[in-house]
Amino acid sequence: MTRIAVVGGGRIGEALLAGLLESGQSHEDLVVVESVPARAEALGERLGIRVTDSVTAAAADADLIVIAVKPGDVDAVLTELGKADLDDGRARVLASLAAGITTARIEAKLPEGFPVVRVMPNTPMLVGQGMSAIAAGRHADSAQLEQVGEVLSAVGKVVTVPETQMDAVTAVSGSGPAYFFLVVEAMVEAGVGLGLSRDVANQLVVQTMLGSAALLEESTQGAYELRAAVTSPAGTTAAAIRELERGGVRSAFIEGLHAAKDRSAAQDS
Structure with missing residues (x-):
């Protein structure tokens, strides 16, 4: 199964992880990055998965890297990802759930050609009834887009749109x-x-x-x-x-x- 690293153990990150576990994803194939010790301990106890404070360590073993942090924290996460060996031949894709962050902005901080998918989720995913829209960046192909969609389907429904429509999606379902x-x-x-x-x-x-x-x-x-x-x-x-x-x-x-x-x-x- 796909090995997934979720960067950000807040409510959205936890909801996604819980949904994946409920849908049958193996505990061993999930890892969450959380820097707040008390929150990290709570996540480990509740979900029974590996918790780390290292973005690079989590990314090294992942097929799918999910950024689930606040928009203001994305650049720091990308800086840490820049320290990881993402050119090791492993087929990886990155999905960003951060509102207002374009795929081009993320791609600029990653190795050339790295596939990125932008996601606009909404809070009903906390109860497994989310509505997520996904859009492919320049280098993400249809199979990678489908992969991200399947992951998000664990917490609700998913539609695919061009990235040019993401602001409209934000207005309709995100907000x-x-x-x-x-x-x-x-x-x-x-x-x-x-x-x-x-x-x-x-x-x-x-x-x-x-x-x-x-x-x-x-x-x-x-x-x-x-x-x-x-x-x-x-x-x-x-x-x-x-x-x-x-x-x-x-x-x-x-x-x-x-x-x-x-x-x-x-x-x-």
């Missing part, structure tokens, strides 16, 4: 959970204002969201048709939708996602 949570917050607050207890309002909203998402995924109809089916003429839902549209909810979402895309593009540059 998407925050929009969802904002809507949940608003609906719960509205429920409390209507006289429900906060606990009951929260249960009603969360289960409604879960059920609606499941219905949307399994139905042959799209969001428009499903919404229309619930919206009886002159009914309660129609009254609510009318007020939401009057408040500019649709246009606010469109403008918000455009703003997120623009910010992501600014980080890329």
Whole structure:
């Protein structure tokens, strides 16, 4: 099986490792790089895999190197990778989960021709329901892209896009959970204002969201048709939708996602 080194033992790194173990990946084929001693010890105990503070040591034995650190820490990781012997004939690929870091920026710090895949994950991967988009760098071929996709499928679904669309992906799914949570917050607050207890309002909203998402995924109809089916003429839902549209909810979402895309593009540059 593929030997995988995950650089970064934060929540995303741990979620990916846990998903890989659950999907059948051998403990012996996984290693995580974590420099904080207490966190490293906790990861070793919870996951039962090798933990090291050396990027170069982890990379030396890996077929796939996953960078799962904050964007500001990527350059330090690449500097350490530069000390490793990555030209030893082993077929390796690097996947970066760091937001806003282009494949070109990573490729410039690695040996010429090193294959790089850019990934935009989102936080539902913490519960195995992530949505990841992957894009190939200049030197990554279709087999290497598929390899990265298979690894990420352990924690959710995966789509392939050109790297030019990664800023749009960031706006839609990378930041998407925050929009969802904002809507949940608003609906719960509205429920409390209507006289429900906060606990009951929260249960009603969360289960409604879960059920609606499941219905949307399994139905042959799209969001428009499903919404229309619930919206009886002159009914309660129609009254609510009318007020939401009057408040500019649709246009606010469109403008918000455009703003997120623009910010992501600014980080890329």
